[in-house]
Amino acid sequence: MTNLSLSSCFSKASNIFIDSYIYPLLLIETAVQEIQLSWVNQQKKVIPVVVNIRIGEDGKSYWSIYECTNRDKLHSELIKMKEKLEEQSKELYQLAITDPLTGLMNRRELQKQITRAINHISRNPSTFALLSIDIDFFKRVNDTHGHQVGDKALIHLANILKEDRRSNDIVARVGGEEFVLLLSDINEEDAYKLAESLRKKVKQESVNDIYITISIGVVVSNEDEKRSADELLKLSDDALYSSKNTGRNKTTVAQY
Structure with a gap:
């Protein structure tokens, strides 16, 4: 061996x-x-x-x-x-x-992101905006053209809302035809201008030869008056329903 x-x-x-x-x-x-x-x-x-x-x-x-x-x-x-x-x-x-139809963030996750935004501005003074957005007369779209066309309208709006967003902006679907934008580092004037730009764009573009309009409520965080995620969402929702109750297809800014 x-x-x-x-x-x-x-x-x-x-x-x-x-x-x-x-x-x-x-x-x-x-x-x-x-x-x-x-x-x-x-x-x-x-x-x-x-x-x-x-x-x-x-x-x-x-x-x-x-x-x-x-x-x-x-x-x-x-x-x-x-x-x-x-x-x-x-x-x-x-x-x-994630919302399965549009691929957007859902309401539960949005609330977490709003809470993070609130914590962020408490450490780094800045403001953020919430835009609550709802399709006008959406039930009429479903009843007249069917739910498949209604789904296409929702996806169409989701795609418009995602266009040109910054990496730190968030788009969420929080209900049937209701969406929310969370926009970081923005003041009230610019948030209103962006909301109006989105409203006009939606009005001009059709889906399956159908034109829809949206109503929008805007709220901007206030450094002097701290609000929770739920409180800020309610303020933007109240502003949204003010838009609906005063004619639809318009933007209303919430007042503290």
Whole structure:
């Protein structure tokens, strides 16, 4: 039988690990267990192995070496499964915060984002706006043209609301035909101008040869008077219904 040195049986990286970690550890401890190394067989094939080492009473080191190819395969499969579960978790989270028809954020997640915006401006003085938007006479669209056309109208409006939005702006669908925009770092004058621009754009564009209009309520956060997410949403909703009650197809700014 050919006598081989132990170092010739391991890969270069394993030998470095043995010299720098295992041998120094054996000077302190009498045993080292479950160390994974790379064994190189006579065909130069690298095989993963698990090594247990103990120091005998005679001062010699005794090595037990076990092939662990299957364990490596299991470890790899567990990693893949973990990655798959993490991806599925992300997908489920997206489903939980998203309106299925339009792909927009839903009301529950919007409220969380408004609360974050409130916390942000408490640390960094600024203002944000909420625009509550509702399609005028939407029931008439469904009753006259059917729910499929009504769904197309909702998706059409969602796409308009998403156009030209900044990365930190949020568009949400919070009810049947009601949407909300959360606009960061904006004052009341600019929020009103943006709302009017959206209102006019919606009025000019048709979906299935049908023209719709929207009513809008605007509220801008007030640095001097702190409000909760629910309170701000109610103010923008009240302004929205004021627009509806005074003729529709218009924008109303909420007053504190």
